[in-house]
Amino acid sequence: MNKIFLLVLLCCLCCFKSRAQPLRIAVAANAQFVIKKLQTDFKNKTGIETEVIIGSSGKLAAQIKNSAPYDLFLSADMQFAEMLFKQGFGMHKPKEYASGSLIICSSSNINLNNWKQLLHAGAIKKVAIANPKLAPYGAAAAQVLQKYKLWNELQSKLVFGESIAQVNTYITTGSVPVGFTSEALIHEYSGENKLKWRRMDPKDYEPIRQGVVLLSHSKKGNYKQALAFYNYLSSASAKSIFKQHGYLVP
Numbered sequence: 001m002n003k004i005f006l007l008v009l010l011c012c013l014c015c016f017k018s019r020a021q022p023l024r025i026a027v028a029a030n031a032q033f034v035i036k037k038l039q040t041d042f043k044n045k046t047g048i049e050t051e052v053i054i055g056s057s058g059k060l061a062a063q064i065k066n067s068a069p070y071d072l073f074l075s076a077d078m079q080f081a082e083m084l085f086k087q088g089f090g091m092h093k094p095k096e097y098a099s100g101s102l103i104i105c106s107s108s109n110i111n112l113n114n115w116k117q118l119l120h121a122g123a124i125k126k127v128a129i130a131n132p133k134l135a136p137y138g139a140a141a142a143q144v145l146q147k148y149k150l151w152n153e154l155q156s157k158l159v160f161g162e163s164i165a166q167v168n169t170y171i172t173t174g175s176v177p178v179g180f181t182s183e184a185l186i187h188e189y190s191g192e193n194k195l196k197w198r199r200m201d202p203k204d205y206e207p208i209r210q211g212v213v214l215l216s217h218s219k220k221g222n223y224k225q226a227l228a229f230y231n232y233l234s235s236a237s238a239k240s241i242f243k244q245h246g247y248l249v250p
Contacts, residue, residue: 022051023225026060028076029163033188034245042232048225056163058134071218071226077136081211090213097233098247100208101183102140105197107174112198116148128159128170128179137164140205141180147204183246
């Protein structure tokens with residue numbers, strides 16, 4: 001009887017443990033601050049706990065394809081989200097939750113009104129951008145530089161971050177004098193030095209439409225919770241939070 005009781009107890013503990021697993025959300029690095037507000041708001045409304053994993057969209061997508069146990073993926077573009085869905089890693093068609101704005105930014109006392117001339121003249125020795133192959137904001141920055149024929153000229157000066165979060169660190173610490181990043185940084189930065197920045201013309205790069213996909217892994221226990229968060233991102237409350245952090249919402 002003792003053995004049977006222990007077996008039943010262990011089964012109950014295992015079930016409880018699986019149910020207690022938090023909702024795991026892979027989030028593109030540009031949204032590393034706004035996601036904290038979304039987590040808090042979502043928990044207040046639903047009581048559902050969430051755990052966030054931050055990285056570049058490309059690296060997170062690769063992890064998902066290699067069986068990373070994530071329930072949702074908030075990409076910095078639609079391409080990675082749609083690719084995962086088409087390859088069978090998603091349960092619902094990806095949808096746009098926000099779109100981003102690209103800026104050039106510096107923590108130094110630099111006038112960025114004539115940023116193209118500034119970069120062309122050679123006064124700036126290093127320019128930070130996210131890896132265009134992994135980070136959509138890096139791809140957008142590359143498109144801008146290519147349009148103004150600065151891409152080849154600046155190759156020896158470019159400092160590539162693995163994600164936009166690393167680029168933001170380069171900019172805010174001053175280790176790189178200027179960089180291309182998400183406008184969301186301006187709304188999230190709390191450092192002593194005021195950031196100098198200038199918004200890039202949206203016509204100079206492809207729209208940064210950011211997509212969410214509900215992943216197949218959620219079927220292993222978190223599907224209902226994942227679907228709740230997936231739907232929450234379209235709510236008026238979530239849209240308001242995105243707007244406060246410098247994003248446009250559909």
